[in-house]
Amino acid sequence: xxxxxxxxFLLKRWANAxxxxxxxxxxxRTISGRARKPEYTGFEYDLYGLVANALGVGEDHxxxxxxxxxxxxxxxxxxxxxxxxxxxxxxxxxxxxxxxxLRIRQPDVLAFLRKTGMDRLKANLxxxxxATLPPGAMSTEQWFSRxxxxxxxxxxxxxxxxxxxxxxxxxxxxxxxxxxxxxxxxDEPALLLSDxxxxxxGGFETERFMIQLPVGPRRVFFGARSKHTEEVLDAIPQHQxxxxxxxxxxxxxxxxxxxxxxxxxxxxIAANLDIFGVNAVDFASLAPWAKSSAPGDCT
Numbered sequence: 001x002x003x004x005x006x007x008x009f010l011l012k013r014w015a016n017a018x019x020x021x022x023x024x025x026x027x028x029r030t031i032s033g034r035a036r037k038p039e040y041t042g043f044e045y046d047l048y049g050l051v052a053n054a055l056g057v058g059e060d061h062x063x064x065x066x067x068x069x070x071x072x073x074x075x076x077x078x079x080x081x082x083x084x085x086x087x088x089x090x091x092x093x094x095x096x097x098x099x100x101x102l103r104i105r106q107p108d109v110l111a112f113l114r115k116t117g118m119d120r121l122k123a124n125l126x127x128x129x130x131a132t133l134p135p136g137a138m139s140t141e142q143w144f145s146r147x148x149x150x151x152x153x154x155x156x157x158x159x160x161x162x163x164x165x166x167x168x169x170x171x172x173x174x175x176x177x178x179x180x181x182x183x184x185x186x187d188e189p190a191l192l193l194s195d196x197x198x199x200x201x202g203g204f205e206t207e208r209f210m211i212q213l214p215v216g217p218r219r220v221f222f223g224a225r226s227k228h229t230e231e232v233l234d235a236i237p238q239h240q241x242x243x244x245x246x247x248x249x250x251x252x253x254x255x256x257x258x259x260x261x262x263x264x265x266x267x268x269i270a271a272n273l274d275i276f277g278v279n280a281v282d283f284a285s286l287a288p289w290a291k292s293s294a295p296g297d298c299t
Contacts, residue, residue: 001046005042006043006193006258009074009075011042013216015260016261020036022035024257024259026253026276027255031266048067048157050153057158062161067101073091073095074095074097074098076091078221081095082181082215097171099211099223100170100171102196102198106195106196106254108254113160116284121156122141125141128140177211177224177225178230179221188242189246190261191242191245191246192246193249193258194252195254197213198211200212208225209225246268252280253277253280
């Protein structure tokens with residue numbers, strides 16, 4: 001099954017009159033592109049898939065029960081943000097969770113959990129077995145493998161993915177920001193969307209902390225911790241800000257970018273190949289486990 005690491009409702013905002021988005025990939029400084037419908041891009045097969053019946057849940061449990069509701073709620077909230085309507089508490093929480101999910105749903109995070117996360121879980125079970133089970137007894141891992149096939153592999157995803165998205169420090173960093181949408185004129189270059197849609201800088205705990213998320217070819221969502229940062233961003237002329245947003249989008253890309261047009265967007269990518277992907281960081285290098293012995297519209 002196709003599991004989208006970039007939400008479909010977001011990709012659809014870059015769709016043209018034919019309902020397709022332009023997908024660009026950069027490999028060895030070579031740009032390739034084609035037009036696709038949003039459902040056929042920004043995904044990996046069985047990215048969040050589980051072994052059927054592991055722990056009594058279906059193989060699409062995470063897609064349907066975690067990311068599905070997050071995206072559905074976020075789509076509604078984004079509509080309100082675009083019309084500058086006030087959010088109620090539930091909507092504020094829903095958008096906070098969505099912002100937090102954008103990094104956690106990426107393929108490198110899932111790969112990390114499936115390998116390092118599972119290794120850590122198995123090591124912890126073995127350590128507990130040594131302290132509690134008699135010599136020669138069946139290990140906890142063996143028991144689960146026989147009784148509930150796939151359960152061990154499912155735990156890092158079912159248990160840890162939601163906890164990472166709902167992490168208190170991360171949700172507080174996003175939820176306590178000033179939020180707003182800025183729109184751009186039709187004669188400005190269109191905004192691009194990368195395979196890591198959200199960009200942040202300044203450090204989670206500093207007053208300079210800010211985030212940006214393109215939400216359409218002519219709209220960007222900003223979050224800032226301070227009024228000063230908001231004023232600085234609002235004072236940047238449109239053309240300069242569009243250029244800045246597109247450059248940071250390209251710098252954070254893991255290799256794939258979406259656009260609402262072909263030629264103009266290809267030219268922007270070609271002009272910025274020197275910074276393409278320079279800020280892309282694999283999750284394994286960020287996770288504390290890895291550092292310890294414990295495991296739209298174009299108009």
